[in-house]
Amino acid sequence: MGNNMIFKAREFxxxxxxIYYSCKKYSDNIAFVIKHVQDKKVEYENITYKKMLExxxxxGTAFYDMGFQGKRIAIxxxxxxEWVITHLSNLLGGIISVPLDKDLQYDELESSLIRSxxxxxxxxxxxxxxxxxxxxxxxxxxxxxxxxxxxxxYRSIGELKEYGAKLLKRGNEEYxxxxxxxxxxxxxxxxxxxTSKSKAVMLSQRNIASNIYxxxxxxxxRTTDVNIAFLPFHHIFGSTCITMMLACGVKTVFPDGLxxxxxxxxxxxxxxxxxxxxxxxxxxxxxxxxxxxxGKTKLIKTMIKVSNALRKCHIDFRRKIFKSIIxxxxxxxxxxxxxxxxxxxxxxxWFNDIGIQTIQGYGLSETSPVIVAENCKAxxxxxxxxxxxxxxxxxxxxxxxxxxxVRVKGPxxxxxxxxxxxxxxxxxxxxxxxxxxxxxxxxxGYLYITGRSKNLIVLKNGKKxxxxxMETLVNRLEIVQECMVFGLPDERKKDDVKxxxxxxxxxxxxxxxxxxxxxENLYDMVWNQIKELNTTVPKYKHIxxxxxxxxxxxxxxxxxxKRQEEMKKILGQK
Numbered sequence: 001m002g003n004n005m006i007f008k009a010r011e012f013x014x015x016x017x018x019i020y021y022s023c024k025k026y027s028d029n030i031a032f033v034i035k036h037v038q039d040k041k042v043e044y045e046n047i048t049y050k051k052m053l054e055x056x057x058x059x060g061t062a063f064y065d066m067g068f069q070g071k072r073i074a075i076x077x078x079x080x081x082e083w084v085i086t087h088l089s090n091l092l093g094g095i096i097s098v099p100l101d102k103d104l105q106y107d108e109l110e111s112s113l114i115r116s117x118x119x120x121x122x123x124x125x126x127x128x129x130x131x132x133x134x135x136x137x138x139x140x141x142x143x144x145x146x147x148x149x150x151x152x153x154y155r156s157i158g159e160l161k162e163y164g165a166k167l168l169k170r171g172n173e174e175y176x177x178x179x180x181x182x183x184x185x186x187x188x189x190x191x192x193x194x195t196s197k198s199k200a201v202m203l204s205q206r207n208i209a210s211n212i213y214x215x216x217x218x219x220x221x222r223t224t225d226v227n228i229a230f231l232p233f234h235h236i237f238g239s240t241c242i243t244m245m246l247a248c249g250v251k252t253v254f255p256d257g258l259x260x261x262x263x264x265x266x267x268x269x270x271x272x273x274x275x276x277x278x279x280x281x282x283x284x285x286x287x288x289x290x291x292x293x294x295g296k297t298k299l300i301k302t303m304i305k306v307s308n309a310l311r312k313c314h315i316d317f318r319r320k321i322f323k324s325i326i327x328x329x330x331x332x333x334x335x336x337x338x339x340x341x342x343x344x345x346x347x348x349x350w351f352n353d354i355g356i357q358t359i360q361g362y363g364l365s366e367t368s369p370v371i372v373a374e375n376c377k378a379x380x381x382x383x384x385x386x387x388x389x390x391x392x393x394x395x396x397x398x399x400x401x402x403x404x405x406v407r408v409k410g411p412x413x414x415x416x417x418x419x420x421x422x423x424x425x426x427x428x429x430x431x432x433x434x435x436x437x438x439x440x441x442x443x444x445g446y447l448y449i450t451g452r453s454k455n456l457i458v459l460k461n462g463k464k465x466x467x468x469x470m471e472t473l474v475n476r477l478e479i480v481q482e483c484m485v486f487g488l489p490d491e492r493k494k495d496d497v498k499x500x501x502x503x504x505x506x507x508x509x510x511x512x513x514x515x516x517x518x519x520e521n522l523y524d525m526v527w528n529q530i531k532e533l534n535t536t537v538p539k540y541k542h543i544x545x546x547x548x549x550x551x552x553x554x555x556x557x558x559x560x561x562k563r564q565e566e567m568k569k570i571l572g573q574k
Contacts, residue, residue: 005389006377009216014182014205015091018212018247023053026223026249032081033253033268047081049249058164059157060089061175065167066144068120069178072188074098074113074142077124079229079254082148082157084242086122087233091186091205093178098188099234103557106130113140115200116188116418120144125151182206185415189236191365200418203236207368210411212244214388218375220335220357223249226268230255230275235558236365237340241274262286265330272335277343278559280336280358281475284347287325300325304353318355325354337361339370341560342449344472345382352379360384362449366433367391368412372447383446384439388412393447394432395439399464402440403450407432438466455563457487460496463540470541474501477529481506482553484561486570488545500545501530502570507550523548 012018027050034045047055063073073095075086090097098116100109102124109130113121121142123131128151135145147154168176180186185202227245229252231238245252253268255261261283264270291297300322307321319326326333336351339361351358361373362384371393374385387393390411395404413433416424427434438456439449451466458464467485474483481504487497503526514522527546534542547570554565 004377005217006375007217007220009213011213012209014180014209015088015186015243016180016205018209018243019053019056019088019092022246022249023049029223029249030251031246032084033251034081035254035256049246052085052246054165055085055161056088056092057176058161058168059085060093060095060164060178061167061172062160062164063089063095063120064093064175064178065164065172066120068095068144069093069174070095071119072096072098072117073120073122074100074116074118075122076100076104076109076127076234077102077122077148078126079231079233079238080124080148081254082122083124083233086148086157087239088243092180093175094180094184094186096186096188099239100190101232101234101557102127106133110134110137110139112190112198113142116190118142120146122146122148122157125149128154180205182209185418187236187239188418189234189365199420199423201236201365202415202418203368204415207412207414208240208243210390211240211368211370211388212247214390214412215244215370215373216247217389218373218386219337219359220376221245221248221250221272225250225271225335226332227252228255228264228268228270228273229253230273230279231340232558235340236369237274237363240368240370241337258282262329265333267330269330269332271332272337273333274337274339276340276559277338277347278341280338280343280351281347283329284350287328290328291325304350308353316355318353322354326356329356337373339363339373340558342468342472344475346476349381352381362437362447364435366414366427366435367408367410368414370412371406371408371410371435378446380442380444380446383442383448385447386445387447395441396434398440403438404440405453406435406437406439406447406449408435409433457485457497457499459487459540460493461540465499465541470499470501470537470543473533473537474503474530474543477503477526477533479503479505479509479526479529482561484553484563484566485543486563486567488570498544499542500547501543502547502549502553502566504549504552510550 029049030046031049031052032047036043073090075083077083087097098118100112125147131145145154147156150156182205184204186205187203189201190198191201227250229242231241233239255264291300303321307318333356336358343360348358359374359379361370363369363371370388371391372384372387378385392409394407396407398404409431436453437449438451438453439447441447451468455467456464470485471483474480483501483503485501488500490496490498526548530543530546554562556562
């Protein structure tokens with residue numbers, strides 16, 4: 001079950017080749033737009049591909065001069081241009097890049113620096129307090145702390161670029177001529193492990209380059225595109241995607257935050273973005289609120305039916321019919337790639353119905369990341385599409401319904417977990433990576449992911465419930481901000497569990513719509529909605545208990561719910 005090549009793409013063995021090729025081919029294209037705001041005055045700075053490569057080489061030359069050749073440089077901060085050029089300077093000089101999550105608290109940050117044996121930390125000025133502490137306590141072996149902006153007491157990326165430029169002028173070309181070992185560890189990445197100790201994944205440049213090639217073969221990304229970098233770069237999905245955008249000659253802009261999504265899409269005339277489902281849902285809900293306010297919900301539904309009927313006759317007027325909705329998103333948005341968690345099939349279908357192509361992909365940090373994805377020629381609502389052209393994907397230990405554990409073999413599979421040989425040998429066997437995810441193929445070879453094997457709830461009668469599937473349904477309830485479905489020991493039936501849900505309600509919405517309602521009546525209202533939902537699924541999937549709260553679920557920094565910790569909390573409360 002392979003994926004056919006839809007677009008011609010060029011394969012490179014490492015990231016250095018990709019960047020050099022792009023910066024030559026698209027030298028005058030804009031790679032990044034940086035927004036500068038001063039006294040309410042906004043200015044935009046355009047960075048061309050040519051300029052970006054110069055910046056990378058200046059910074060890398062300074063890194064080499066500081067003795068970081070073959071060493072490790074950690075990066076922490078929000079998505080911004082300095083983040084990208086630090087990461088690429090590391091890769092193009094064979095320096096090991098250690099992307100860290102900006103939301104790590106002091107202890108976790110210190111432990112990540114110690115565990116990764118980082119020699120240098122490049123940080124965003126917003127994290128100065130945490131960095132001051134780390135510098136003062138001297139528990140890590142970091143010898144240099146470099147700030148992304150100019151601040152007191154620290155060297156800045158800007159100063160290092162100026163310094164590197166001087167060295168290069170004097171003929172110091174050691175960095176530029178650095179040979180890359182495409183199979184050696186070049187990225188050390190902490191997974192947002194939902195278990196207590198996160199694992200550090202070792203990735204090579206070949207891992208990344210092979211995945212970019214596979215995506216370019218099937219995804220419709222154009223040199224004229226404007227991409228908005230929503231996905232955090234410390235996440236492999238974020239950093240591989242930004243490198244892929246550069247491989248395609250795309251212009252990338254940076255968001256001002258979740259609250260400004262709509263504004264940013266219009267301001268930059270964004271044509272595509274890669275995001276997690278929560279983001280896609282937020283955009284959908286914003287639009288639907290507006291449609292509802294104008295009383296056009298029914299009209300839009302009817303127009304979608306008409307439009308879909310026309311498409312069956314090969315008449316596609318979607319972008320004309322739904323122009324007002326597309327205009328509300330800046331007018332140019334044409335392509336959304338969703339990944340990182342299961343997307344709500346209804347929302348993906350709705351975007352496709354109105355003419356904004358929305359596809360889902362699936363992968364893990366350990367696979368750099370994409371294993372399977374839909375594409376413009378292959379969209380099937382609810383599936384994650386076809387395996388990438390250089391991956392082999394199989395299911396093992398299938399049950400009677402054909403659901404088994406997904407395993408994958410290919411050039412994008414990690415080298416292993418850093419300093420964790422036992423854990424590595426649990427998931428890497430004979431070149432196969434065992435994902436721990438369960439899924440099935442349909443008759444046409446589309447893969448469907450049903451859930452994590454460790455989250456599976458097995459009832460006494462042998463029936464299996466995937467909490468993720470039920471969560472998608474519960475999340476559709478208007479009042480729900482987020483939820484977790486789990487198995488609760490059944491007091492009446494020994495050794496059995498009953499399905500329960502913990503719902504975090506949307507405080508804003510409750511204030512707006514139900515402020516007169518008592519907590520008890522609110523609970524009853526939600527419980528009735530759950531009972532209603534139960535009628536749409538088989539009896540064994542019925543939810544029998546509800547916990548309602550306004551307190552956020554315990555999550556990792558990449559917003560995945562820490563189920564074990566939540567369970568401890570729930571059982572402790574009982």
